[in-house]
Amino acid sequence: MNKQILVTGGTGFIGSHTVVELQNSGYDVVIVDNLSNSKVEVLDKIKEISGIRPKFEQFDLTDRQKVKDFFQKYSGIEAIIHFAASKAVGESVEKPLMYYNNNLNSLMNIMESMMEFNVSNLVFSSSCTVYGQPDRLPVTEQTPRKEAESPYGNTKTICEDIIRDTIKAYPSLKGIALRYFNPIGAHATAKIGELPLGVPNNLIPFLTQTVAGIRPELSVFGDDYNTADGSAIRDYIHVVDLAKAHVVAIERLLNNRNKENYEYFNVGTGNGVSVLEIIKSFERATGEKVPHKIVARRAGDIEKIYADTSFANEELGWKAESTLDETLLSAWKWQLNI
Ligand code: WQD
Secondary structure (H helix, E strand, O other): OOOEEEEEOOOOHHHHHHHHHHHHOOOEEEEEOOOOOOOOOHHHHHHHHHOOOOEEEOOOOOOHHHHHHHHHHOOOEEEEEEOOOOOOHHHHHHOHHHHHHHHHHHHHHHHHHHHHOOOOEEEEEEEHHHHOOOOOOOEOOOOOOOOOOOHHHHHHHHHHHHHHHHHHHOOOOEEEEEEEOEEEOOOOOOOOOOOOOOOOOOHHHHHHHHHOOOOOOEEEEOOOOOOOOOOOEEOEEEHHHHHHHHHHHHHHHHOOOOOOOEEEEEEOOOOOEEHHHHHHHHHHHHOOOOOEEEEOOOOOOOOEOOEOOHHHHHHHOOOOOOOHHHHHHHHHHHHHHO
């Protein structure tokens, strides 16, 4: 009997890619998603890729009773990967209560049921946003977290602390928080990828929609940063490399290889890349031109961040493998397929 893993938010961008990698590694996956920011058709696409349609339950994780009913029904869950959360930075500034309610209550309901139904292992989807604008780069897991730039970022910081304090109180629980940098790209089959609803906030979907003629021009938010070409720097990681990090994190917990009951890992490439370098790399990888203009900085943006990934490399035995050109080409192939 294959080990059963619950993936919340499993029809989403990172969740769906992680479900495929879990299935490829022989795990049985059950997805819980409220489909507020994803489509049920993703389940069929996952089946087209892996040959297995994951079990699926649609409900909202802020509904405490429904979470308990779920664990009553699925008694063999060995571990949970918790992706389900609202994640739009700008929207969180306009609707902070929605973000605190959704992101915090979903996690607390999950953790209450973990204790009630003896599920010990949790991998949590965290974010480099907890570091704010670091004073020193690259950031390590010991880099102090800073005041979040948005309610969204603050929910990630608070969720990390909810997990920390709950595990401290109930040492039978074990957790790993994966602090993502900037996930981009899509599965090589172009059957799953990033599906932003409405106008994309994030750089890559806006860029690919611009090249596809859906948007007239890409605005580069600022070229007056203290960087080589003046545009802001991030650590862009292929979503499949990120998905694979979740599988090794789950295996670390299932095989009791964790050294602490609660561990954090930076999951990035370790390379800082500017917006203008992204544009050049995309044009080189695809042969397409990216119509763009320089505009003012976007409020709330930090200047520069990229990861020190040595802890994940050494402890998880995981390293991002895709080149930036390959990653951007996968994003373009996905755009052409939707
Ligand atoms: C990347 C760079 C922009 C759009 C956010 C969240 C983070 C995570 C990923 C959820 C920045 C520039 C962007 C555009 C641009 N989200 N940009 N023109 O802001 O680094 O991170 O999304 O987990 O938590 O904070 O990602 O893709 O929005 O921006 O110039 O049209 O691209 O200024 O420098 P960001 P992003």
